[in-house]
Amino acid sequence: MTAATTPRSAPDGDADVERAELIAALATARGALTATVRGLTDEQAGERPTASALCLGGLIKHVAFIEEGWLRFVVDGPSALRYDLPDGVTWADLGAGTAREVPQWAVDHQNNLQMLPGETLAAVLERYERVAARSEEVIASVPDLSAAHPLPEAPWNEPGAVRSVRRVLMHVIAETAQHAGHADILRETLDGTTAS
Template identity: 75%
Template sequence: MTTTTATPRPPALDAERADLLAALATARASLTATARGLGDEQAGARPTVSALCLGGLIKHVASVEEAWTAFMTEGPSAMRHDLPDGVTWADLAAGTAREIPRWAVDHRNGFRMLPGDTLDGILARYAKAAARTEEVVASVPDLSATRPLPEAPWHEPGAVRSVRGVLAHLISETAQHAGHADILRETLDGQTST
């Protein structure tokens, strides 16, 4: 006799969580549709005066989603942006820092397809990030729960963000980059994602 073990079902989502995750999924689908049918070389091409490429945009959005999902569970320590001793934010912005922090290099490289990057690998990473976000959102007890944002010049001092606010930010950022990606794809080969 063979026995099977049922896979546990995720908890049912309330309407607000379902709506927020559906909006994020729609924005993700718009972004990834821009890469449909492309090879690695095309995904890494920079067809405009911008340094952006399709593969890099998707890679960046996956990284951003991973970071914000970690923020929902771990708080500001998941998104620290420490500076080396003697380096200021002004030095970093002006390009005069004697040492560039690892996170800044990773951020810059997050917009590029580097040697060894493949479009399939980037899309798989993004799918994994999406699944993790959905898992965390389903398990967080309160969408209104806030955490302090890490210290950085792009965050107001003392600012906090709720889980709901994180989701709204992810939807906005993903949709914005989907628009960028549409322009890149149309410039590459005349195709659009719609």
């Protein structure tokens, strides 16, 4: 273990230690995810080797997109995670795929699950590094990890729910780790490579 990831006891209220541990946990999950694409070509990063529509490059794009959005939420509150619907479109229409107009955030979400024509794995990884650096700046600058914002209205958010900075970070760590597991499966299916 490095000094940044060595667990240690902290007196109550030692936010700097907790903050460092959250940053280290997120870095570890990111490292597990990005390790799955080591040595791949752009084409391999875009392949869908399982029955799912997931590809390795798309997973990294998705996780970067999610992390970026949640860290904007930490700074800007619910306006950073707006899920506006076009006039005349309901959540039911969107869920059923019958919406006559799809909101841009839904298109972005879908595009961030795949490698689009012209995208390179190097560019996807560079963007993820920029997102990670910005996240670490935000985490380091937030005065209180207990500070909270209300969640925006959306079917997947409980009405009136709020999220603290701490809970946002735990969610981003869990999401990153979960997708690192998905990526392990995709990589092993793609070429037999397993995580070390």
